[in-house]
Amino acid sequence: MNERLKKLRKELDITQQELADKLGTARNNIAGYETGKRQPSDAVISLICKTDFPQGRVNETWLRTGEGEMFIEASRDERIATFVGDILKDEEETFKKKFISMLAALDESDWEVIQKMVELMQKKGAD
Known part of the structure; x- marks a missing residue:
């Protein structure tokens, strides 16, 4: 999973700190996940998959197993909500x-x- 987390972050074009901020965790946790020194808990995996990214939501099956697509295409309403939410932030x-x-x-x-x-x-x- 560590390689997929790193691949995800690279696809999102964000730093470890930016991902940590988005998830409400410390940067060293993200670094630990990416190096394989730590395993993300089910709660962290769930949070990653529930977070809205411009590309859509992360496919939990892909994150856990590598099967399927990296992102689940967001619905029109989800894309609008993400767009407006990002603007308001x-x-x-x-x-x-x-x-x-x-x-x-x-x-x-x-x-x-x-x-x-x-x-x-x-x-x-x-x-």
């Missing part, structure tokens, strides 16, 4: 954060106008 007032905030302030009539605009753009794109 950012301390800075980014464009994405301002845009999400603006969308949250729309009322039903505003959404109807946007829907009509999108439908019009789709129709013009099909012509």
Whole structure:
């Protein structure tokens, strides 16, 4: 499992510290798992597999045995929740954060106008 944990972290393109922070553990625990000096508990494995990553959730079967795909494709709702959650975690007032905030302030009539605009753009794109 240690090699798969390292492969997972490399695929996520994050450091041991970043993975440790995401899981709420110490970096030396991650290092121990990757070197094989420590075995992650079932609770840690479960936490890894329940954590939302941009690539999706980690496939527990793959993590434990190496069988199957590394990630389970996230549903549309899960991808949206992860996207918004990541934006909200950012301390800075980014464009994405301002845009999400603006969308949250729309009322039903505003959404109807946007829907009509999108439908019009789709129709013009099909012509």
